[in-house]
Amino acid sequence: MTTEWTEVLERLLSLQQLDSKIRRLEAELYRAPGDLKVREKAIAGFDAKMKVLKDRAQVLRAQVLLRENELRAHEGKIEKLKVQGSEVRTNKEFVAFRSEIANEQGECDRLQNEILKILDVVEQAEAKVAEFEVERTHEVDMVAKARAEILEKLADVKAEVDGLKKDRPTLLEGVPKEQLQLYEKVHAARGRAMSSLEGAYCSACGDVQTRNDVYAAQNRTRPVLCGGCNRILYQS
Numbered sequence: 001m002t003t004e005w006t007e008v009l010e011r012l013l014s015l016q017q018l019d020s021k022i023r024r025l026e027a028e029l030y031r032a033p034g035d036l037k038v039r040e041k042a043i044a045g046f047d048a049k050m051k052v053l054k055d056r057a058q059v060l061r062a063q064v065l066l067r068e069n070e071l072r073a074h075e076g077k078i079e080k081l082k083v084q085g086s087e088v089r090t091n092k093e094f095v096a097f098r099s100e101i102a103n104e105q106g107e108c109d110r111l112q113n114e115i116l117k118i119l120d121v122v123e124q125a126e127a128k129v130a131e132f133e134v135e136r137t138h139e140v141d142m143v144a145k146a147r148a149e150i151l152e153k154l155a156d157v158k159a160e161v162d163g164l165k166k167d168r169p170t171l172l173e174g175v176p177k178e179q180l181q182l183y184e185k186v187h188a189a190r191g192r193a194m195s196s197l198e199g200a201y202c203s204a205c206g207d208v209q210t211r212n213d214v215y216a217a218q219n220r221t222r223p224v225l226c227g228g229c230n231r232i233l234y235q236s
């Protein structure tokens with residue numbers, strides 16, 4: 001019995017080593033696409049910022065068009081007033097026309113100023129869009145590169161995991177069914193099925209073990225399960 005459990009324990013420890021490696025690699029497989037998502041989010045961020053700016057520029061350009069129409073109307077009016085003004089007979093009429101033309105001209109100046117100011121803002125927005133476009137292109141390149149690297153890495157890791165899984169049945173040979181089931185159960189529930197003893201304590205959960213169990217684990221006379229986490233205890 002003594003020899004038997006020692007042997008089984010050795011096999012289970014090898015099994016745990018392999019399972020830990022698989023778990024680590026699988027965590028990598030899981031993490032990798034997450035890294036990519038962060039980069040893809042950055043691209044979406046640029047798209048959103050650019051959309052805001054483009055929408056704003058569009059609204060502003062529409063405002064420019066409105067003012068340009070208004071401006072043309074005032075300019076047309078001035079032309080008309082000038083023609084009419086050339087035919088006045090009295091000084092009073094002349095002054096009235098001149099004042100009306102001046103008013104119209106004032107409106108034209110105001111509109112022209114506004115148009116220039118708006119176009120200035122549009123230009124700034126469009127320059128910013130162009131800037132974002134460059135940054136976005138860079139980010140897209142980075143994503144493509146990162147994706148290629150990740151896919152390559154994932155393929156490597158996947159191959160390694162597959163290889164390890166293929167090795168697993170060999171390690172199971174000779175392990176009694178009952179003890180194997182115990183291992184698999186804790187492995188499935190806790191990730192790691194075995195835990196080393198640190199003095200009288202389980203190194204995984206910190207629970208203190210009875211003196212009998214510590215003794216049995218140290219001497220490998222029989223399977224000892226941690227009272228706290230159910231892991232198979234061993235003295236390393």
Ligand SMILES: [Zn+2]
Pocket residue numbers: 195202203204205206207226227228229230231
């Ligand atoms: Zn424990």
